[in-house]
Amino acid sequence: SASFTAKPSADLGVTDGVEPKTVVDGGSVTYTLVATDHGPDTATESKLTDTMPAGVTITEAKTSQGSCTTVAGLECKLGSIENGKSVTVTVVGKVAANSGTLTDSAHVEAEPSDPELANNKASASFTAKPSADLGVTDSVEPKSAPPASQVAFSLTVSDHGPDAASNSKLTDTLPAGLTIAKATTSKGSCTTVAGLKCEFGTIANGESVK
Numbered sequence: 001s002a003s004f005t006a007k008p009s010a011d012l013g014v015t016d017g018v019e020p021k022t023v024v025d026g027g028s029v030t031y032t033l034v035a036t037d038h039g040p041d042t043a044t045e046s047k048l049t050d051t052m053p054a055g056v057t058i059t060e061a062k063t064s065q066g067s068c069t070t071v072a073g074l075e076c077k078l079g080s081i082e083n084g085k086s087v088t089v090t091v092v093g094k095v096a097a098n099s100g101t102l103t104d105s106a107h108v109e110a111e112p113s114d115p116e117l118a119n120n121k122a123s124a125s126f127t128a129k130p131s132a133d134l135g136v137t138d139s140v141e142p143k144s145a146p147p148a149s150q151v152a153f154s155l156t157v158s159d160h161g162p163d164a165a166s167n168s169k170l171t172d173t174l175p176a177g178l179t180i181a182k183a184t185t186s187k188g189s190c191t192t193v194a195g196l197k198c199e200f201g202t203i204a205n206g207e208s209v210k
Contacts, residue, residue, distance in 0.1 A: 012038070025129070033091065035108050046081050050107070063090075157210075168203045
């Protein structure tokens with residue numbers, strides 16, 4: 001006769017998705033990680049980790065079972081997952097990158113022995129693009145003026161970031177009864193043929209043009 005010892009096994013796998021696929025600098029992405037026990041036995045001491053790409057900071061992490069910490073990347077303790085059951089982890093990350101494809105790396109492990117290791121890892125990618133919050137302020141002095149006198153408009157264009165604003169332009173339509181006598185700018189050039197039109201080129205984050 002011959003004997004052997006049967007041991008439990010659990011094929012724990014993970015899937016990884018991220019939305020949206022394109023994000024501007026300063027925006028947010030949401031990862032959906034699903035850990036599934038494909039059997040034949042219950043997966044115990046289940047763990048899920050996810051290494052975020054450079055330029056992504058975790059702001060929120062929720063799990064349908066167990067608990068997660070985000071001190072050093074994402075680490076979740078999911079406990080026991082029965083054959084055929086899944087646990088979903090949702091992660092929100094803030095993007096601080098203005099170019100390139102950013103990819104995370106998720107991994108699951110558990111007891112007992114896992115007969116299929118190929119599905120223990122997964123990743124998801126999105127594309128980061130630059131963004132610039134360009135704003136303008138407008139003031140005039142004096143507040144009242146008699147006919148044939150002059151008033152001075154002060155326009156300030158500022159880039160509030162996070163990235164540089166390229167091909168920056170400003171237009172100003174003056175009210176009827178006003179004719180532009182002169183226009184000057186601290187950067188770029190302005191024309192006054194049909195209202196005010198200025199082209200500033202690139203304005204850096206934190207820079208202002210008057």
